[in-house]
Amino acid sequence: MAEIRNYTINFGPQHPSAHGVLRLVLELDGEVVERADPHIGLLHRGTEKLAETRTWVQSVPYMDRLDYVSMMCNEHAYCMAIEKLLGVQVPERAQYIRVMFDEVTRILNHLLNIGTHALDIGAMTMVLYTFREREDLMDVYEAVSGARMHAAYYRPGGVYRDLPDRMPKYEVNRFKNEKTVRELNANREGSLLDFLEDFTNRFPTYCDEYETLLTDNRIWKQRTVGIGVVSPEQALAWGFTGPMLRGSGIAWDLRKKQPYEVYDRVDFDIPIGKNGDCYDRYLCRMEEMRQSNRIIKQCIDWLRKNPGPVITDNHKVAPPAREDMKSNMEELIHHFKLFTEGIHVPKGEVYAAVEHPKGEFGVYAVSDGANKPYRLKLRAPGFAHLAAMDDIARGHMIADVVAIIGTMDVVFGEIDR
Amino acid sequence: MSAKLERLSQTLRDVFGDTLQSLVVDCGEVTIEVAAADYLQVARTLRDHADLHFEQLVDISGLDYSAFGNAPWSGRRFASAAHLTSVRHNWRLRLRAFADDDEFPVLDSVVDVWPSANWYERESFDLYGIMYSGHPDLRRILTDYGFVGHPFRKDFPVSGYVEMRYDPEQGRVVYQPVTIEPRENTPRIVREENYGDVGNG
Numbered sequence: 001m002a003e004i005r006n007y008t009i010n011f012g013p014q015h016p017s018a019h020g021v022l023r024l025v026l027e028l029d030g031e032v033v034e035r036a037d038p039h040i041g042l043l044h045r046g047t048e049k050l051a052e053t054r055t056w057v058q059s060v061p062y063m064d065r066l067d068y069v070s071m072m073c074n075e076h077a078y079c080m081a082i083e084k085l086l087g088v089q090v091p092e093r094a095q096y097i098r099v100m101f102d103e104v105t106r107i108l109n110h111l112l113n114i115g116t117h118a119l120d121i122g123a124m125t126m127v128l129y130t131f132r133e134r135e136d137l138m139d140v141y142e143a144v145s146g147a148r149m150h151a152a153y154y155r156p157g158g159v160y161r162d163l164p165d166r167m168p169k170y171e172v173n174r175f176k177n178e179k180t181v182r183e184l185n186a187n188r189e190g191s192l193l194d195f196l197e198d199f200t201n202r203f204p205t206y207c208d209e210y211e212t213l214l215t216d217n218r219i220w221k222q223r224t225v226g227i228g229v230v231s232p233e234q235a236l237a238w239g240f241t242g243p244m245l246r247g248s249g250i251a252w253d254l255r256k257k258q259p260y261e262v263y264d265r266v267d268f269d270i271p272i273g274k275n276g277d278c279y280d281r282y283l284c285r286m287e288e289m290r291q292s293n294r295i296i297k298q299c300i301d302w303l304r305k306n307p308g309p310v311i312t313d314n315h316k317v318a319p320p321a322r323e324d325m326k327s328n329m330e331e332l333i334h335h336f337k338l339f340t341e342g343i344h345v346p347k348g349e350v351y352a353a354v355e356h357p358k359g360e361f362g363v364y365a366v367s368d369g370a371n372k373p374y375r376l377k378l379r380a381p382g383f384a385h386l387a388a389m390d391d392i393a394r395g396h397m398i399a400d401v402v403a404i405i406g407t408m409d410v411v412f413g414e415i416d417r
Numbered sequence: 418m419s420a421k422l423e424r425l426s427q428t429l430r431d432v433f434g435d436t437l438q439s440l441v442v443d444c445g446e447v448t449i450e451v452a453a454a455d456y457l458q459v460a461r462t463l464r465d466h467a468d469l470h471f472e473q474l475v476d477i478s479g480l481d482y483s484a485f486g487n488a489p490w491s492g493r494r495f496a497s498a499a500h501l502t503s504v505r506h507n508w509r510l511r512l513r514a515f516a517d518d519d520e521f522p523v524l525d526s527v528v529d530v531w532p533s534a535n536w537y538e539r540e541s542f543d544l545y546g547i548m549y550s551g552h553p554d555l556r557r558i559l560t561d562y563g564f565v566g567h568p569f570r571k572d573f574p575v576s577g578y579v580e581m582r583y584d585p586e587q588g589r590v591v592y593q594p595v596t597i598e599p600r601e602n603t604p605r606i607v608r609e610e611n612y613g614d615v616g617n618g
Contacts, residue, residue, distance in 0.1 A: 041559035046575075049568060053575050055603055084444050236472045236504060239533030250504065257507050342603065344612055347486075350444045351500055351511065353475075364478050364500065368486040370607045377478035379500070384475075387536035416559060 006034060013042050017120040017402045020412035024389070024405075026398065033401060036393040038386055043416040051376040055342030056082055057156065059373070064150035066378060067414035070109040071141075072101045073356045074414070075154040080260065081352035081363040082156040085345045088317050093308040094158035095261040100299035101144075101153070102261075102354070103292040104196075107203075108137050109357035109409075110285045110292075117282070117406035118214060121223045121399075126213055133206055136199050143167050143192045156343065157318040158311030163303065165191045193300050200300070203293050211286065224278035228392050228404040231276060238391070239384035242359025243288065244408065247273035247281035254355040266298045278407040288357075317343055342371040358382055358409050380414035422447060425508050428468050433459065448511040456514040457525035457551075463501060463512065464530050471501035471510060474531035477538060479545035480513075484571040487607045495522040495547050499534075516547060526552040544569035574599055 007028045012018035021042035027035040047066060051059040063074040076098060083090060090098075115130030138148045143164050145151035153160050167188040170181045187198040214220045230240065235248040245252055253270045255263040271287035273280030311318045319338050320331040347369040353362035359381025366375040385408040393401050425447055426440055436459060438450045451459045463471045480496040493515040501510045516522030526549035527534045538549040539558040546567035549555060557564060566573055576599050584591040 041557075041561070044559045046568065049575060053601065053605075058603075237532050239474055239531070241475075252504050340603070341606060344608060346611075348443055349448070349498075349511075351446060351476075351509070360475065362476060362500065364476065364498070366480065368607060369610070369612075370487065370605050371603070372605050374485060375478070375480055377476065377498075379476040383536060384533050387533065391532075 011401065013039075017405060019116070019405055019410050021416075022386075022405070022410065022412065024401070026393075026401065028398060031397050031399075033393050033396055033398060036390045036401065038389050040386065040412070041416050043412040045417065047417045048376050048378060051373050053372065055371050056345060056373060057342060059376070060155065061150060061152040064152060065413055066380065066417060067109075067356070067358065067361070067382075067411050068149065069112050069411055070105045070357045071149055071151050072098075072105045072154060073109075073354055073361060075152070076102060077352055077354045077356070077361045077363045079154045079156050080354065081350050081365040082343070082345060084350045084352050085348055085365065085367055086156070086317060086343070088157050088312050088314055090158050090261075091309045091312065092262070093162075093303065093306060094310045096299050096302050096306075097159050097163065097310060098154060099261050099263060099266065100196075100296055100303070103295045103299070104137055104140060106292045106357040107289050107296075108134055110289050111137075113357075113406075113409045114210065114214075114282065114285060117403075117409075118220070120402050120406045121220070123214065123217070123220060126210065129206070129209060129213070133199075133203070136195075139167070140192060140196055140199075143195075155311060155318065157314065158309070160311070162310045163192045167192055167195045193304060196296065197300050200293050200297050204290065207286065207290055207293075214282070215286075221279060223400075223403055224282060224407070226275075227278045227396065227400050228407055229275065229277045230388075230392065234388075234391070235276065238388040240359065240388070241381050241384070242356065243281050243284045244359060244381075244385055246270065247284050248276035249274055254353060254360060258353075260354065266295050268292075268295050278403050281407050344369065344371055345373075353379070356381060358411070358414075359385070361414075378414070378417055380417065382408065382410045382415045386410055386415055419445070421508060425506075425510070429510075432462060432466055432469065446509065446511060448513060450513045450515075453514050453517050453524055456512075457527060457530070460499070460512065460527045460530045463510070469503065470505045471503045473502040473504060474499060474527070474533050474537075475502050475509075476500040477527075477534055477541055479541035479547050479569065481545055481569065481571050487605065493517065494519040495545060497524050497541060497547055499527070521548070522546065523548045523550055525550055528552055543567070546570065 009026050011024035011026050013021040013023040023039040025037040026033055047062050060075055063078045064071040066074045111130040111134050115127035118126035141151055142148045145153040169188050170184045172178050172181050187195055230248050232248045232250050235245045249272050251270055251272050256270055268291045271284045273284050315334040320334055324331040325335045345367040347367055349366040351362055351364045353360050361381060362379030364377040365373055368374040393404055422442055426442055429440060429449060436451055436455050441448045463469050477497060477499045480498055481494060483490050483494045496513055496515045498511055498513045514524055516524050524547060526538055538552050539556060541547050542555050543557040543559050544567055576595050576597055579592045580595045581590055581592055
């Protein structure tokens, strides 16, 4: 009789389908997973500890680097926590800008997720399509903040500056002649809002393209239907949020249930799944992108009609305008104090959560009245999702583990912090 | 205070009575504090009681209060704060319990109540050294294999104690005491009450 024994293999940390630095110890019986033990922490940078040694505003750029595919949503939760503690009001225009960029971020994140998920399980074309659209949205990020990814655009009390009147343009070089450049710049002649509106008009067609490639694709369905099924009860018990929870049929979305900023004034729907498998979650994400597109359109309309301040005029929180600082003693003092000592946040503790593309991203901030946080705990949605890896993957084939990692949308910046 | 928070805090008072050491409503959030001995029982009731029904544990955060307010801290040092959500009632709660012993902080594990507590408690153990009794698998999670100490404690330096480098002579990676000096660009300052109050902005 042949000797039968279980194999234990390392999946990652260098495996391309591990979405970063996940070391997954798999105990296998043939091809069937008996136990999955994720080892995380390979990207642990101690963001929370670092934040304790920096002033409140200095930590904003660290937030970008948590979930590095949905940068502005992380900043949003952090700024909301500070604003809640301080009790400052954010100007309405800033709220609309934030909502608009949250949704841009959601599309960015879902595009990456769907593209790489498809790539992982064999559909090469998707990633080429989705990265094409990501490029446009990255340009929007760049136009508004100067950085393609790590924007540091949201600030406590509002956003760093108003939307720019013009988009950066391509220039003629030895690879692109004048005609090509003119075509590329066709939708960049106006302001950022014009460019974004052009994008929102094109985007539904792109979504149809993705759906043509995947939704009825036999191989895609064979790899995702019935894989990684999560019942609604399990999803709640495991602390799932976002598309992982909605895929199981629970209509829970913070944008609707506990609206922040101006989400109660925009019109959108929440898609939910039925079977709780990878395919349903894919469909949810697809529909969420279309809904985000709707929200962006409404925000563009509103922002066109309503100019105004984009950051609070409370100069204990936000710095005064440069001109005022040069001409007014009081403002000079405010400026000096803000940039040497920082904001003093009153004693207290607060938990601010946003509906991040991956789920509920929460910031638990404890302040003792100093110019730095006393404790900052970041609640990353991916952390809870990955924690359930063992329960979800057990009994699946080893190839399905890749599909499950893809559907969880894990990004190690936020899980390891 | 909104009617909803009022209803939640009243229900909590009715259900738990004297078990609550404190109930604070601040910034639109409810925080309750219980003794370490009651922690597990309270957690179970919070989940199962029909009028509370916190079916989801969102987060557990370790806390080290030893440097709070830049002044000597008189109370107990380590605490664990759990954030709960009720999907049915659409409300949130923060549940905090202080560990009785500062030298060897122990709290009951709530893994049996909410399975999602598993990794959060591992993280809190890793970073703060809080022991969760009854946890099925209390291993380190975020720090390196073989890491010594609990890095988020307030007496642990930001730069740590050891650094890692490749040693060409031995042909492998070695650990050595840190060579960088800690520096603080902006000092940590606690001013008098209401200093920099945004109301005067």
